[in-house]
Structures are given as C-alpha cells and as structure tokens.
Amino acid sequence: MDKNYQKKKRTGNLPPKSKAGSKKNVPVLTERPATPWNPRVVFGIHAGIIVVFLFILRLNLMDLPLERDESAYAYLGQRAGEGLAPYRDFYEMKPPFLFYGYALLNAVFGYSAWGLRLIAWFLSLLICGGVYLIGRSLFGAKYGLLAALTMVLMSASPYVMMTFAESELLVMSLAIYGVWLLFSLLSQSSSSLQQERLRLIGAGFLIGSAVMVKQSAVFFLGFAAVALLLLAEGENMRARLGKLITRGLWFSLGAIAPVLVCLGMVWGFGVWEDFAFWNFEYPQLYTDGENVVSWQTLLRANFKQLIQDQIFLWVLAALGLVTSLLQGLDKKRKIALLALTFFSFLTIVPGQRFYLHYWIQFVPVVALLLAHLFFQLEKLGQNGRFAGLKNLSLPLGFVVLFLATGLSAPVLLQGESTSIMRKLFGSNPFVEDEIVARLIESEIKPNETLAVLGSEPQIYVYLKRKAPSRHFYTAFLSRQHRLTRSWHDEALQGLTTQKPDYVVFVLMPLSWMLRADSNQGFYQNAYRWVMENYSPIAWADYDEVNNPTIVTDAAASTYKPRGSSYIMVMKRKN
Numbered sequence: 001m002d003k004n005y006q007k008k009k010r011t012g013n014l015p016p017k018s019k020a021g022s023k024k025n026v027p028v029l030t031e032r033p034a035t036p037w038n039p040r041v042v043f044g045i046h047a048g049i050i051v052v053f054l055f056i057l058r059l060n061l062m063d064l065p066l067e068r069d070e071s072a073y074a075y076l077g078q079r080a081g082e083g084l085a086p087y088r089d090f091y092e093m094k095p096p097f098l099f100y101g102y103a104l105l106n107a108v109f110g111y112s113a114w115g116l117r118l119i120a121w122f123l124s125l126l127i128c129g130g131v132y133l134i135g136r137s138l139f140g141a142k143y144g145l146l147a148a149l150t151m152v153l154m155s156a157s158p159y160v161m162m163t164f165a166e167s168e169l170l171v172m173s174l175a176i177y178g179v180w181l182l183f184s185l186l187s188q189s190s191s192s193l194q195q196e197r198l199r200l201i202g203a204g205f206l207i208g209s210a211v212m213v214k215q216s217a218v219f220f221l222g223f224a225a226v227a228l229l230l231l232a233e234g235e236n237m238r239a240r241l242g243k244l245i246t247r248g249l250w251f252s253l254g255a256i257a258p259v260l261v262c263l264g265m266v267w268g269f270g271v272w273e274d275f276a277f278w279n280f281e282y283p284q285l286y287t288d289g290e291n292v293v294s295w296q297t298l299l300r301a302n303f304k305q306l307i308q309d310q311i312f313l314w315v316l317a318a319l320g321l322v323t324s325l326l327q328g329l330d331k332k333r334k335i336a337l338l339a340l341t342f343f344s345f346l347t348i349v350p351g352q353r354f355y356l357h358y359w360i361q362f363v364p365v366v367a368l369l370l371a372h373l374f375f376q377l378e379k380l381g382q383n384g385r386f387a388g389l390k391n392l393s394l395p396l397g398f399v400v401l402f403l404a405t406g407l408s409a410p411v412l413l414q415g416e417s418t419s420i421m422r423k424l425f426g427s428n429p430f431v432e433d434e435i436v437a438r439l440i441e442s443e444i445k446p447n448e449t450l451a452v453l454g455s456e457p458q459i460y461v462y463l464k465r466k467a468p469s470r471h472f473y474t475a476f477l478s479r480q481h482r483l484t485r486s487w488h489d490e491a492l493q494g495l496t497t498q499k500p501d502y503v504v505f506v507l508m509p510l511s512w513m514l515r516a517d518s519n520q521g522f523y524q525n526a527y528r529w530v531m532e533n534y535s536p537i538a539w540a541d542y543d544e545v546n547n548p549t550i551v552t553d554a555a556a557s558t559y560k561p562r563g564s565s566y567i568m569v570m571k572r573k574n
Helices: 003-011 039-061 068-081 096-109 113-139 141-156 167-187 193-211 215-231 237-269 272-287 295-307 311-325 331-346 356-361 363-380 388-414 417-425 430-441 458-463 484-498 521-533 553-558
Strands: 450-453 502-507 534-541 549-552 566-572
Touching: 039 113, 039 141, 039 388, 068 096, 068 113, 068 458, 096 113, 096 167, 096 237, 113 141, 113 167, 113 363, 113 458, 141 311, 141 363, 141 388, 167 193, 167 215, 167 331, 167 356, 193 215, 193 237, 215 237, 215 331, 215 356, 237 272, 295 356, 311 331, 311 363, 311 388, 331 363, 356 363, 363 388, 417 430, 430 458, 430 502, 430 534, 430 549, 430 566, 450 458, 450 484, 450 521, 484 521, 502 521, 521 534, 521 566, 534 553, 549 553
Parallel strands: 450 502
Antiparallel strands: 502 566, 534 549, 534 566
C-alpha cells in the first residue's frame, strides 16, 4: 500500500504543522456562511408590522356610526350573555355560535359603539394573521407578509365593510385558521402522525365552528374535501382510499364537535321547534322573497362599489389567478389555492344579494392571489431570460402595495364619516340614529325604558337599553308567514304593557321593509297607540335624504314633517 496514503489516513484533515523558524502561524481566511434569521424573530417582526399598519389605517374610521347588522348581533350577544333562551327569548336566522360569539366579544371589548369598532379591528387582525400564515405556507414568509399587508389595506377600506363588526368577520376569523391548518399539511413533506391528527381535528373544529356562526361557511367544507383528497397519497387506489377515509374521519371528528355543542344548547333550552324555524324555514322565506332587483344588477352594483378605491389590487389579484396555471407551486398547493378561490366565492352567492359585507369571506383569497402573482414573477426569474425578476419581484410587490395605499389614502386618512355612510348605505338613517341616541341620552334617566319601532338596534346599543319584547327588529315582522299574526300581537302587547318612557318611531321604508304582501297590522296599531300616548320631543325629517332636518326642543311639539320619511322621538305623556 502506498505509504503516503497511510500517512494521510492517520492524520486526516489536520492542519499542517508550522515549519521551524516561522515567526507565527498565518490563519487561513474562509468565507463565513450567512447566519439565517431565527424564524421566531421573523414572525415577531412581521406580526408587529401587520398590527401597526392595521392600526394606522383604521384610526380615522374608528368613529363611524354603527350600522344595522353589527348592532343587531351585539344586541343579541347581550341577551345571550344574560342567560336568555336563543330563538325563544331573542332570535335571528343564524346558528347559536353567532349569539355566544358576540356575547364573548361584548364581554371582552364592551357593549358600546367603541366596543364594536374594537371588535371589528380585533377580528380583522385575526383574519390578516391567518392570511399571513397561509401565505407563508404557500410562498414563504416574505410573500406571506405581502399577502397580509394587502389584506390589511383591503380590510381598512370602509367599502369592504371590515370596519364594521359584521358576522362574516367572526366566520372568517375561525375559518381562515382551519384553512391554514390544511394548507400546512399540504406544504409539509412530513409530519408525525400525532401532529397530523391534531391539525385535522383542529381544522375541522374551526371550520365547523364557522358554519355554526353563519350557514354560508359550509362551502369551506368543500375546500376541506379537496384538501383531504390531495392529502390521500398512495401507491394504489386502495391505499389512497384508506388514507382519505382515515383523515376524513379525524377531520369530521373536529367538525362535528361544534355541531353537537349547538344541538346540546338547543336541547338544554328546549327550543327545538324555534331553532328549526329560524335556521331552516325562515331563511327559505328570506331567500325566496320578492326581489325587484335582479341578482345580476346587484352583483354589478355591489362589486363596483366594493372595488372603487382599490381596483388596482383586484386587477393584480385577477392576474395572480391567471398565473396559477404556471409552474410556481407544486400541483397539490396549486389545486388547493384554486379550490379555495372557488369555494370562497360560493360563500357570497346564497340569497343572490351580493351585499358588500358578504365579500368579507372572499377578500382573503384576493390578497393571497395578489401575493401569488409576485411569487410567480420570482419563479419566472429563475429562467435565465428573466433573471432580473428574481431579485425585483418582492420589492416590486411592496412598491405596488405602497402605491395602492397612497391611492386609498383620501378615504382612509381623510374620509368624513357622514359622507362615507351615505355612500355605503344610501338613505339608511345610521348617521341620524346616532344623533337621535345622543339627544335621548342627554335626557333619559338610568331607570327609564325605551322602544325603537323600526329596525334600528344601534339605538339600543348606544343607550344600552332593552326592547320591550323579543321583536327588536321590525323588518322580521313585515314578512308574511304562518307566525306573522301572533308575532304582531306579541310585539304590540309588549309595547302597550311596558309603556316605555321613550319611543323612537322610524317611518322609513328601509327600516320596516314593508312590501305589497306585508301585514301592516303592527305598524298601524303601534303608530296609532304611540300618537295617543306620547308627545314628540325631536324629529329627523328626510325631505332631503343627504341633508335631513333635525328639530329639537320646543319646536318639536308643533313640527310637521315635510315628507313621508322621518324619525320621531317621542316621550310618554304624564
């Protein structure tokens, strides 16, 4: 054997001994590899950026007057927190988690106008965080941050209505993390069996809980089905089917838990019949009702309003959807992203009304698609012909976000609350509701009561008062069905028995939603009884919708409204 070889084998890679007579050993300079950032540090920095950005953009919009739906949910949450029976003592055509979700949020942030704005901010932050985590699973942390900041900017627009504490915010703050858990399984090459099962159970529980807040979230189960199919890998069909069934059972175990909790509540309160009516029978009446405007017209009008100050972001997201056909993502994640886009859109379709707040369930995927566009540009830069895009893609994405923020700045930083509410809600009296509530607040005593005749629960929230009966939302009394007459009798009895100290009578079409087939018995009888037993102390007259006349003090007692739409503030006669 070669002696030199034996010598090398014994000494290994030890450095050579210094030669005799040398003054010092000269160290060999080697290039030190870059130290990667700690993932926890990166996450903390990104989270801080998201929180600060959302706070700055929302600051000017925190004083927007309350709108109808968010106030109704807060009111229902307050009643649920008192231990009253859902659907019997208070009602809405949504599952029980809506009531108890808002009960918890009221307890944390306060039952007030400011509390509702904090609720909207907090839930929006949760959704932005979920978008970040999904983006990180799909594209990496840097593009996850781009997706999250895009979500922050879009959510801060009042036209997306995430500045209001809508039920869709609660839906998405749950569903988005269930979606993330499924994406995390698709993105990881390996995970322990225990981790996989916990994530499947968690995803099922979160999406199932979202369905128990609002029925439209059921479409996220469609995305879950696609994700489970993609996770079912195997050498043959039998192996794939076995994995699909096993993983599906673990997911179902989580998904059925919130359903069982809700059914347990219903059983405990003994409200099976009421629950069935409000969750199955009445929603059918609502969606099948007369609609003079076609769904195509509603879709065009609402979508135009939705994107009016952020059309740039929506166009780039559409390009991101187109580029999903390229080779930026692996097949599983590409299919999952397309499935999420499809099923997210389906959540806004039921009822075919396409209201602005319905789109809250779709906006997160828009932010992800925009981030995907720039991620695809980076992948394109790996091709020698487009090498410049590899280093420019992410900076270009943030430049686009900066420009989009600048374009939205007039609304976000300088928008005036009254003009914003008029653009969003037209002739709905939400600005005047706040004025009326402040007028009553200056007079009403702690032990005095209030009734609002009209669908303006925000007045109850402003003044922290309870309706004289469970019928706090008169639009529900306007639809013709088998319980209409008994509801009218019940609502009128509550009013005439309790004899509230103050009555706010809202004579506006959008508040009562009276139609040609409506039974107007309660409306007419309540009006007649109020006029006999109460005196006016203030008016909001809507002869000019955008500039109503407010009349108070002595002038109110003799004031005659100029048109057919107005708000009367009445005080009980001595």
